[in-house]
Amino acid sequence: MTTEQYPGVHMYRRVVRAKLFIDNNYHEPINVDNIADEAYFSKFHFIRLFKNVYGKTPNQYLMAVRIEKAKEFLQSDKSVSEACTSVGFESLSSFSGLFKKVTGSTPSVFLKQQQSAKKAKKKAPLKFVPGCFISNNGWDENGNFREMTD
Amino acid sequence: MITRLSHTTIFVRNQDSAYDFYTNKLGFKVVDDMPMGKDTRWLTVSPPDQPNLEIVLFPITVGKMYPEETANIMLELLQKGKLANGVFECNDIYATYEELKSKGVEFLKAPTEEFYGVEAQFKDDSGNWFSLQPKSNFTKTE
Numbered sequence: 073m074t075t076e077q078y079p080g081v082h083m084y085r086r087v088v089r090a091k092l093f094i095d096n097n098y099h100e101p102i103n104v105d106n107i108a109d110e111a112y113f114s115k116f117h118f119i120r121l122f123k124n125v126y127g128k129t130p131n132q133y134l135m136a137v138r139i140e141k142a143k144e145f146l147q148s149d150k151s152v153s154e155a156c157t158s159v160g161f162e163s164l165s166s167f168s169g170l171f172k173k174v175t176g177s178t179p180s181v182f183l184k185q186q187q188s189a190k191k192a193k194k195k196a197p198l199k200f201v202p203g204c205f206i207s208n209n210g211w212d213e214n215g216n217f218r219e220m221t222d
Numbered sequence: 223m224i225t226r227l228s229h230t231t232i233f234v235r236n237q238d239s240a241y242d243f244y245t246n247k248l249g250f251k252v253v254d255d256m257p258m259g260k261d262t263r264w265l266t267v268s269p270p271d272q273p274n275l276e277i278v279l280f281p282i283t284v285g286k287m288y289p290e291e292t293a294n295i296m297l298e299l300l301q302k303g304k305l306a307n308g309v310f311e312c313n314d315i316y317a318t319y320e321e322l323k324s325k326g327v328e329f330l331k332a333p334t335e336e337f338y339g340v341e342a343q344f345k346d347d348s349g350n351w352f353s354l355q356p357k358s359n360f361t362k363t364e
Contacts, residue, residue, distance in 0.1 A: 078316055078333060080316070081316070084316045084317055084320050085320050087317060088317050088320040088321045088324065091317075091321065092321065092324065125313075125314045125317045126313070126314070126317070127313060193254070193256060197256045197257075197258070197264070200254055200256070200264075201254075201256075201258075201264050202228075202229055205264070205278070208286065208287045209258070209259075209262070209285065209286055209287050210285070210286040211258050211259060
């Protein structure tokens with residue numbers, strides 16, 4: 073059975089289209105109606121199909137994408153409020169609440185942890201690389217790295 | 223007793239291109255991206271549901287580890303499509319196939335019913351090829 077023959081190929085393409093719509097528009101004020109429209113489905117049929125394929129409702133998936141993207145923004149040193157608005161949340165408290173529920177940390181604690189980890193890697197990068205790679209590639213012979221690890 | 227696999231290596235032609243392929247196309251997360259000398263980065267990524275496995279995207283460049291002859295042999299194997307690097311698991315193979323295809327991933331085999339379940343095969347931007355199989359292929363009880 074090849075791609076053009078498998079059952080439900082058109083349905084799959086439409087569900088994937090909706091998923092990619094979320095991936096590309098998570099920062100916009102989108103909702104399940106917009107997403108279902110994008111895939112040319114009725115709302116309730118769409119929610120059921122989406123959950124069958126991805127194990128989450130479209131709204132649960134949208135929230136998961138927003139939190140993942142927020143983590144990326146915080147990892148790139150954006151402030152908590154910048155991360156909040158960059159992923160489409162209007163309320164800082166609802167953003168912080170959901171972030172903590174998903175990750176176990178508040179956004180500000182997560183940001184501090186990331187900054188601290190980044191600082192440690194910058195100071196001593198070789199501590200984060202398995203020794204076999206360092207040795208085999210001669211990275212420990214590089215004076216710059218030795219200085220950084222001091 | 224070995225307890226887990228912490229790092230594994232995928233040899234790549236170009237780390238910039240591999241970064242784009244594994245993050246933007248496959249959706250993997252970057253764990254480390256640090257300069258290591260003139261032309262090399264320590265670049266590791268993880269599949270979304272497997273954050274404790276670091277895949278090292280290691281460039282095939284002539285140096286201490288790979289003399290020119292060895293590097294050329296490895297590049298030739300990549301070019302010939304002879305380096306198979308394992309099996310990636312997904313929840314829904316048809317949806318994953320459609321998504322990756324829409325992002326420009328080159329498939330060597332569309333989802334196909336085999337005696338062991340449905341399988342697809344794709345290759346990365348360097349020429350490494352992988353099997354793609356749904357979780358259900360590995361959770362059969364019979």
